[in-house]
């Protein structure tokens with residue numbers, strides 16, 4: 031059993047003093063080193079930092095895709111730190127959506143079929159109407175029957191976002207969602223995410239390298255060597271770039 035625990039009111043997820051180590055005794059890497067971070071409901075958090083600073087590890091731990099070495103992970107009102115594998119799978123399927131830089135769509139399936147997949151996997155009835163509504167909400171009402179190779183990069187990422195949103199997750203996690211897109215497509219995907227937060231109260235946690243992307247978020251945390259070393263609230267792209275440059279120096 032996962033324990034139902036008292037989350038801070040209005041918190042969709044939280045890491046408490048989380049450490050994550052990789053490797054054996056010989057070559058141990060501490061990818062996260064005492065990270066505490068809460069994701070308030072209905073807000074967008076961006077995670078930045080140099081390559082290898084632990085951004086993806088943070089995202090995977092917060093989403094229950096990876097176990098932590100110590101500390102606590104809270105998600106949607108549950109302590110998932112010590113959840114059994116099958117429970118964790120269930121929590122992941124119901125409570126989180128995940129978007130990757132490389133879209134990870136299934137090439138042989140249409141947009142509609144890709145979006146329906148998470149519902150099938152969690153054993154839910156697939157309502158065509160619901161699937162179409164989600165695709166329409168990301169601006170792809172006229173692309174339902176297209177396969178990934180028939181769509182632009184920006185459109186493929188929209189399908190991936192629709193797929194992540196179809197289960198109405200408590201938190202949408204995104205690892206460099208605009209990293210493979212041209213700047214116009216990136217802007218449009220970021221606008222879509224911003225709208226999901228402002229209009230539907232979606233909680234988003236996003237890793238990015240791009241200061242312009244981070245500047246669309248409500249708050250930005252900066253990682254270095256597995257630790258949170260800086261935070262900014264509603265920073266400009268310029269401010270984000272300056273802080274990042276200071277870390278990479």
Ligand SMILES: Nc1ncnc2c1ncn2[C@@H]1O[C@H](COP(=O)(O)OP(=O)(O)O)[C@@H](O)[C@H]1O
Nearest residue numbers: 052053059061080081082083084085086087088
């Ligand atoms: N599966 C793994 N096995 C061993 N080391 C890993 C693994 N995943 C990540 N690491 C190491 O942990 C550190 C943080 O990695 P990562 O979270 O991917 O950083 P970022 O996303 O910021 O580039 C790096 O030193 C990386 O090499």
Ligand SMILES: [Mg+2]
Nearest residue numbers: 085086087237
């Ligand atoms: Mg990464």
